[in-house]
Amino acid sequence: MSSVFIRTLLASLTLLSVPGLPVDLSKISNDTDVRKIESDAGMVTIDPKYNSSMFYWYFPPVNASLEPNDDTPLIMWIQGGPGASGFIGNFFEVGPLNLVDNTTLARRNITWANNYHMIFVDSPVGTGYSYTDSDYGYANDTEVD
Numbered sequence: 001m002s003s004v005f006i007r008t009l010l011a012s013l014t015l016l017s018v019p020g021l022p023v024d025l026s027k028i029s030n031d032t033d034v035r036k037i038e039s040d041a042g043m044v045t046i047d048p049k050y051n052s053s054m055f056y057w058y059f060p061p062v063n064a065s066l067e068p069n070d071d072t073p074l075i076m077w078i079q080g081g082p083g084a085s086g087f088i089g090n091f092f093e094v095g096p097l098n099l100v101d102n103t104t105l106a107r108r109n110i111t112w113a114n115n116y117h118m119i120f121v122d123s124p125v126g127t128g129y130s131y132t133d134s135d136y137g138y139a140n141d142t143e144v145d
Helices: 001-014 087-092
Strands: 018-024 040-048 052-059 074-078 097-102 104-107 117-121
Touching: 052 074, 087 097
Parallel strands: 074 117
Antiparallel strands: 018 040, 040 052, 052 117, 097 104
C-alpha cells in the first residue's frame, strides 16, 4: 500500500475535515536523522452531528518500496488505556520517533515503521488532539446514540 494510495484514500473520505499535511520535523528537532522521517498528520471527522474528530499521524515505511503497486501492509495503532494518546505507541513503543528525557526527539532504529505503513490515532474522541464539540460525542459504554 503506497504512501500515495493512503494519502489519496484519506483525501477521498467525505468526512475528512483537515487533509493530511506533511509534518515538518525540522521545526521540533535539530537531529538530522529525525528530520529525514516522512509523515503526514490530520483530523478525520467521525461524527459530524457532534463535530467529533480524531487526530492521526501517518508514517510511510522507511525501508519498503513506495511504488503504486506496493502491497506493504498498513498498521493502525490505537493505544490501549483507556484514553491514552496514540503518541505513546509512536514515542515509546513501535513508532519511528523516540522521545528522550521528555524533551528531545530521536530516530528509533528498530521500529515497525521500517517495514510497514504506520498510522497512530488518538482514540477515543477526547484523547490527545482528538476532540468533540458536545458531551454526547464522547465514547460511552452505558448508552448508544
